[in-house]
Amino acid sequence: MSRLILASASPRRAELLAQIGVPFEVVPADIDETPKPGEAPEAYVERLAREKALAVAGAESRLPVLGSDTSVVIGGDILGKPDSPASARSMLQRLSGSTHQVITAVAVAVAGRCHCRVVTTNVTFRPLSQAEIHAYVASGEPFDKAGGYGIQGLGGIFVCELKGSYSAVVGLPLCETAELLAEAGYTVCDNWPGSGKESQP
Ligand SMILES: Cc1cn([C@H]2C[C@H](O)[C@@H](COP(=O)(O)OP(=O)(O)OP(=O)(O)O)O2)c(=O)[nH]c1=O
Numbered sequence: 517m518s519r520l521i522l523a524s525a526s527p528r529r530a531e532l533l534a535q536i537g538v539p540f541e542v543v544p545a546d547i548d549e550t551p552k553p554g555e556a557p558e559a560y561v562e563r564l565a566r567e568k569a570l571a572v573a574g575a576e577s578r579l580p581v582l583g584s585d586t587s588v589v590i591g592g593d594i595l596g597k598p599d600s601p602a603s604a605r606s607m608l609q610r611l612s613g614s615t616h617q618v619i620t621a622v623a624v625a626v627a628g629r630c631h632c633r634v635v636t637t638n639v640t641f642r643p644l645s646q647a648e649i650h651a652y653v654a655s656g657e658p659f660d661k662a663g664g665y666g667i668q669g670l671g672g673i674f675v676c677e678l679k680g681s682y683s684a685v686v687g688l689p690l691c692e693t694a695e696l697l698a699e700a701g702y703t704v705c706d707n708w709p710g711s712g713k714e715s716q717p
Contacts, residue, residue: 519702523572523583528668532688533582537705538697545571545583549596557589557619562634565621573625580626580700586687588663590616598664604653607664611674613643616663620684624696631699633692637680639667644674 522533525544533540545568551560568583588595590610598604615638623632644652657671658664665671667678667685683690694704703711 519579520697521572521579521581523568523581526584526687528687529584532683532686532690533693536690536694537708540582543572543581545569547571549585551594557587557592557594557617558621558634558636560594561585561587561619561621562623562632565623566625566630566632569623569625569630573630580624580697580702582622582624582693582696584620584622584688586618586620586662586684588616588618590614595663597660597662598658601653604658604664605649608644608649608652608658611641611644611663611665612649613641615640615677618663618680618685620681620687620689622689622693622696624700626700631696633689633696635681635684635689635692637678637682637684639675639680639685640677641674642676 520538520540522530522540522542523545524542530542547567549564564585565583568585569581573581595607598607618637618639619634621632621634623630652658652670655670657666657669665674667675681689681691697704698710706713707715
């Protein structure tokens with residue numbers, strides 16, 4: 517039986533949530549993801565995660581609703597999902613040979629309240645050649661991913677260093693998600709301490 521609604525169309529978020537044993541159903545949120553003028557990256561990502569959770573909670577309030585957002589930030593600029601091969605190539609060119617931040621927010625709306633965590637991870641790319649950038653964009657992998665790459669896919673070969681949360685880069689910070697669920701009175705799965713169904717030691 518579902519204990520949570522995942523307000524996301526991201527297959528990665530569904531896989532990560534399934535990985536920790538949470539029973540859930542998917543109800544994608546449809547919100548405007550345009551940054552506000554002058555909005556700081558962390559504030560932007562947190563606002564979107566909250567808006568996604570609350571948009572679905574408004575219609576489906578019987579279960580806690582989890583919303584999340586991931587953006588790539590370099591030199592203070594927010595990189596969302598590329599909308600063309602040219603924008604994917606230009607994002608990868610900017611990321612090549614330098615360190616960027618992946619900011620992911622996760623929000624849980626339950627009983628009229630919304631709790632949120634924002635997680636920042638530093639990711640360093642080795643220098644990429646033009647041929648690699650072209651071949652990677654031609655693979656199609658960049659298009660549904662913030663910053664135009666997927667660390668969990670072929671894009672993983674670009675990453676020479678990561679400081680922070682790998683699961684947050686893929687789209688859902690598992691440690692913070694479990695903390696938020698615990699605060700809302702939910703455990704990740706049956707038999708977990710606090711579930712009331714755990715086996716005795
Ligand atoms: C940096 C990075 C991002 N991503 C993905 C995670 C997110 O799905 C996506 C960022 O876009 P989001 O707008 O956060 O999410 P989404 O549009 O895919 O889904 P929804 O808004 O319905 O929840 O980029 C990866 O899969 N791997 C990576 O290495």
